[in-house]
Amino acid sequence: MVERKDKFSISSDEELMFYLSSGEVLAFDELYTRYNKSMMMYFTRMLNFDKNLAEDALQDLFLKIAEFPEKFDCSRSFKTWIFSIASNTCKNFYRHKNIVTNSQIELYNTNTKVNESAFLNLANKIDGLEFRRMLEETLNELPPEKKEAFILKYQEEKTISEIAAIQDCPEGSVKSRLHYTLKILETKLNIFNPVIQ
Known part of the structure; x- marks a missing residue:
């Protein structure tokens, strides 16, 4: 039994999915151990800090993995x-x-460049608690796909191509969503007098 547990603890995620689709339940336990906390944090942020909804979403996520492991394409991450x-x-x-409202206006002004690093530097310099409160409040007002793109990029540290794969959209759409979100954040958080060049 110990040897089987060790086998799973050193296996890659993709190998664990192979084991799970072959009926090895301990592979699921290992995947749950690896991902339950990060996925709970993701759901909590995405679902407006509603802990009950986040827990329901987490349960639904792992239920889908447990019930349909064969849906995983081994060629994917x-x-x-x-x-x-x-x-x-x-x-x-x-x-x-x-x-999700019917009208989702994409604000994409190619003449105005958002200084991403200035925004991130600002976040590190000012009062963290107040900034985080206002940031979350502003993100919660955004359309879900823009909020998600921001969270995936700046909190989950995903690349543009990874976000495009997750959101099932072109990379250009991801860039547009991030641009829109950063412009909104610049406007809403101007109380902190960011120096945007």
């Missing part, structure tokens, strides 16, 4: 795949609650 499922779970929630 497990990390990207699990975030894709999580993303779809959030999208379904927003659809159900009618939070």
Whole structure:
């Protein structure tokens, strides 16, 4: 038994999915141990800090993995795949609650460049608690796909191509969503007098 547990603890995520699809339940336990905390944090942020909804989403996510491990494409990254499922779970929630509005205006002004590093430097310099409170408040007002793109890029540290895969959209759409979000944040957080060049 100890040897089987050790086998799973040193296996890659993709190998664990192979074992799980072959009926080895301990592989699922290992995946849950590796991902439950980070996915709970993701759901908590995406679902407006509603802990109950986040817990429901987490349970739904791992239930899908346990029930349909054969849906995992071994040629893909497990990390990207699990975030894709999580993303779809959030999208379904927003659809159900009618939070996604019919008009989602893409603000993309190619003449105005957002200074990303100035925004991130600002976040590190000012009063952390107040900034985080205002940041979360502003993010919660955004359309879900823009909020998610921001969280994936700046809190989950995903690349543009990873975000495009998770959100199932072109990389250009991801860049546009990030640009829009940063412009909104610049405007809403101007109380802190950021120096944007």
